[in-house]
Amino acid sequence: MDAQGVRQSVRVVSGQTTVTGVAPFLVKFDGSGTRAPAALRAQSAITDPEAYAFLMTGYRLNYGENRGGVWQYPQGSSYSRDEDTGPPVFSYVYQTPGSYPVRLRTRDALGNEADVQLNVVVNAPPAPFPIRPTDGRWPNFVSGNRYTLEANGDYRSFGALETGGRHNIVIEKVGTGADPTISTFSPDGRSKALATRPVEFRAAHIRLVNVDIGHFQVGQRGYDYVGVIGGVVRRFSDAGAVFLWHEGTDIARSNVRFGRGLFFQDTELRSTAAGSGYIMFGTFNGLHARNTRFVHAENGPTTYAMLRVYGSNFTFRNNLWFSQVDGGLGNGTLISMLATGGQTQTQWRDDDTVGPTNGTSSSQAYGYISEKQILQNNQLHASGSFLTNGVAVAGGGNPSGDRLVYPRLIGWEDNVFGVSGNVGRMIQGGEIGGQYVFWRNNRRDFGRGPVVSATTGAPNASVGNTTTFNGPHLIEATNSRAVPSSF
Numbered sequence: 001m002d003a004q005g006v007r008q009s010v011r012v013v014s015g016q017t018t019v020t021g022v023a024p025f026l027v028k029f030d031g032s033g034t035r036a037p038a039a040l041r042a043q044s045a046i047t048d049p050e051a052y053a054f055l056m057t058g059y060r061l062n063y064g065e066n067r068g069g070v071w072q073y074p075q076g077s078s079y080s081r082d083e084d085t086g087p088p089v090f091s092y093v094y095q096t097p098g099s100y101p102v103r104l105r106t107r108d109a110l111g112n113e114a115d116v117q118l119n120v121v122v123n124a125p126p127a128p129f130p131i132r133p134t135d136g137r138w139p140n141f142v143s144g145n146r147y148t149l150e151a152n153g154d155y156r157s158f159g160a161l162e163t164g165g166r167h168n169i170v171i172e173k174v175g176t177g178a179d180p181t182i183s184t185f186s187p188d189g190r191s192k193a194l195a196t197r198p199v200e201f202r203a204a205h206i207r208l209v210n211v212d213i214g215h216f217q218v219g220q221r222g223y224d225y226v227g228v229i230g231g232v233v234r235r236f237s238d239a240g241a242v243f244l245w246h247e248g249t250d251i252a253r254s255n256v257r258f259g260r261g262l263f264f265q266d267t268e269l270r271s272t273a274a275g276s277g278y279i280m281f282g283t284f285n286g287l288h289a290r291n292t293r294f295v296h297a298e299n300g301p302t303t304y305a306m307l308r309v310y311g312s313n314f315t316f317r318n319n320l321w322f323s324q325v326d327g328g329l330g331n332g333t334l335i336s337m338l339a340t341g342g343q344t345q346t347q348w349r350d351d352d353t354v355g356p357t358n359g360t361s362s363s364q365a366y367g368y369i370s371e372k373q374i375l376q377n378n379q380l381h382a383s384g385s386f387l388t389n390g391v392a393v394a395g396g397g398n399p400s401g402d403r404l405v406y407p408r409l410i411g412w413e414d415n416v417f418g419v420s421g422n423v424g425r426m427i428q429g430g431e432i433g434g435q436y437v438f439w440r441n442n443r444r445d446f447g448r449g450p451v452v453s454a455t456t457g458a459p460n461a462s463v464g465n466t467t468t469f470n471g472p473h474l475i476e477a478t479n480s481r482a483v484p485s486s487f
Contacts, residue, residue, distance in 0.1 A: 001026075001205035005143060005167025007224045007260070012104075017118040022168060024095045024207050025122045026227045026263045028286060028313065029102070031059050031088035032372060032409070036108035043109075051436040053088075054372075054409045055474060058107040058482030060085045063092050064100030064120065071291050071318035074379035074416045074446060079318060085483055086413060087374045091288035091315050093229060093265050097124040107484040125170050131155070143167045149182075149211060151175035156214065160184035163203045164221065172209035179231050181212040187226045187259075189219035192248060195255040202257060218282065222257030225286075232268045234297075238282025258311065261286040268293040271306075283310040289319050296323040314373040321378065323386045371408040379446065381418030411438030413479050416447040441479040451477040 001021060002008050010017055019027065034053045046052040062083040071079045084090055094100065100120045107113045128148040131139060138158050141147070143166045149155060151173055161182050163169055173179055188203035203223040210230035218238045238259070247253075262284055269292065271279040279294050287309060294306050306321055442452045474480070 001168060001225055003144070003168065005201070005204040005224070007204065012116055012118045014116045014118075018121055019118065020121040020123065021094070021205075022125050022170075023097050023122050024093050024170070024209065024227060024229055025120070026205065026207070026225050026261060027092050027094065027120065028261065028288065028315075029061060029090040029092070029104070030313070030372070031061070031090075031104055031106065034059070034088060034106050036106075036112070038112060039108040039110045046436070048436070051409060055411075055436055055438055056109055056481065057088070058085065058484050059088045059090075060105045060107075060484040060487070061090050062103045062487055063094075064102045065094065065096070065098070071377075073291065073318045073320045074377065075382070076446065077377070079377055083487075084317065086376050086481065087411070089313060089315050089372050089374055091263060091290065093227060093263060093290075094120060094122045095229070097122050103487055105484040105487065107482040109480075109482055111482075113484055128172075128174070130174070141166050141169055143169065146170040146172070148172055148174035149180035151177035151180065153180040156181055156183040158182070160186050160189065160217070162186045162189050163206050164188040164190045164219070165201050165203065167201070167204035167206075167224075169205070170207050170209065171211065172207075173211060173231075179210050179212040182214065184215040184217055185211075185213045186217040186219055187223040188221040189217060190221050192220045192252040192255045195251050198251055198254040200255055218259050220256055222259045223261075225261035225263070226259070227263035227265070228267050229263075230266050232270065233264075234270050234272045236269060236271075236280050236282075238280070259284050259286075262288070264289040264292045266291050268295060270295045270297040272297050278308055279306045281308045284314070285311050286313040287311065288315045289317075290315075291318050293320045293322060296325050310370060312371045312373070314375075316375045317377050319378045320382060321380045322382055322384075324384075326386045371410065373407065373410040375412045376414055378415045380415060385418065407437070408435040410436070411440070411474070412442055413438060413440035413481065415442045417442070417444045417449075417452055419445045419449065436473075438474040438476075440474060440476045440481070 008019065010019060021027070032050070032054050034057050035049055036053050036057050037049070039056065040046075040049055040052045043052075046055065060083060065082065067081050069081050070077065071081055098121075100122065101117060102120055103115060103117045105113060105115050125146040126144065128146045129139070130148050130150075132150060133153045133155060136158070138161055139147070141163050147170070149171065152175075155161075161171070161184065164186075165188065185208060187206050200221075202221050203226070205225045206223065207227040207229065208231065211228075212231055213228065213233045215235045215237065216228070216233045259282070269279050279296065296306060306323070443449055444452060
């Protein structure tokens with residue numbers, strides 16, 4: 001986000017491109033435009049050059065901050081906090097002001113390498129405005145300001161904390177002690193029906209640091225880049241069920257958006273709404289989680305999935321997935337990354353909407369493809385966690401007839417499960433449907449045990465599927481992705 005709260009997307013010219021923001025600064029890096037023409041020509045299994053680069057090219061991204069140390073998850077691993085290797089979509093939270101040289105190195109299957117570099121400049125946030133529990137209500141938040149909440153402070157009586165239409169705001173804990181508690185955080189909870197002009201400004205680059213959030217509630221307007229760093233989110237609700245692009249006036253429809261750019265780092269997400277069945281259920285364009293615990297805290301036998309998420313540009317790296325409830329066979333899936341069925345709609349449209357606004361039904365309005373969803377270096381299960389009977393990698397969308405919305409460019413690699421054969425024992429039959437899906441080196445016994453293999457269900461063979469998708473699906477006991485050399 002720039003100083004005016006406008007989302008910036010830049011193409012990098014090596015050594016010349018600079019992006020600037022205020023700490024904590026939320027940045028997504030996407031190297032999937034890489035092409036590997038020589039390696040592509042040397043094989044015949046994958047004919048799509050974009051898909052080949054996404055699945056087969058290796059990426060090493062150094063964020064330039066050089067903090068040192070390793071990520072907490074998977075336990076006992078040594079993944080550096082300073083750089084990532086693997087699939088080409090990355091996310092990072094710059095928390096300290098400074099100038100950082102970011103370097104990307106790519107390597108193809110033939111050993112060819114190439115580098116590109118940009119500079120990230122992170123400025124210090126402004127002097128803070130303190131908010132005290134004795135104030136009794138939230139202030140009129142101002143774009144560009146920084147606010148502090150007192151450690152041990154209880155702000156739940158203030159009501160929902162909302163920053164609709166404002167941008168570049170930091171709200172953070174100050175002092176020592178327990179994280180301050182708030183009842184609800186809704187970045188932009190305004191109804192589409194309240195819009196007075198087309199495409200009104202949405203909440204943008206809002207960051208909460210070390211805050212105990214009772215309820216994270218997404219509204220119809222969506223938002224542009226929101227981060228929760230530290231602290232905890234005890235309940236999450238998404239407004240996806242009431243977007244309804246095809247209803248209301250032209251002005252109302254023009255103000256409906258998905259959440260774009262949601263970052264979680266060093267925090268914990270829980271499911272504390274009895275009967276919800278999920279930690280997160282929503283639709284996003286950009287969902288990034290790092291060093292975060294996803295914890296099933298309630299719901300008992302109704303709990304059957306942790307995440308059911310739709311959309312594009314997801315990165316889940318170095319997280320822990322932990323179930324405190326025993327749902328038995330009801331705990332059928334940990335994570336579902338899905339597309340949504342719709343009549344012939346296969347791409348995002350009009351910024352963050354999907355199907356055409358002149359559609360007359362949900363089926364026409366909601367269909368879109370999902371792509372660039374990555375789950376890498378995560379730990380699924382830990383001591384004290386209940387078992388689950390499988391993992392859904394990708395699927396959804398009712399891909400038959402005119403509903404051509406199988407996910408594209410999506411996969412898991414180098415994740416670890418618990419010791420039991422009932423933990424992550426399979427990819428559920430039919431749930432690996434997609435255009436280009438990879439499942440690589442996902443192992444039991446926290447990485448020391450055998451590979452977690454697929455079921456006998458053939459890829460792209462869901463019941464009722466009348467369309468043949470390109471594939472192939474890479475299901476590997478070892479990870480064949482090239483690893484670039486170190487800087």
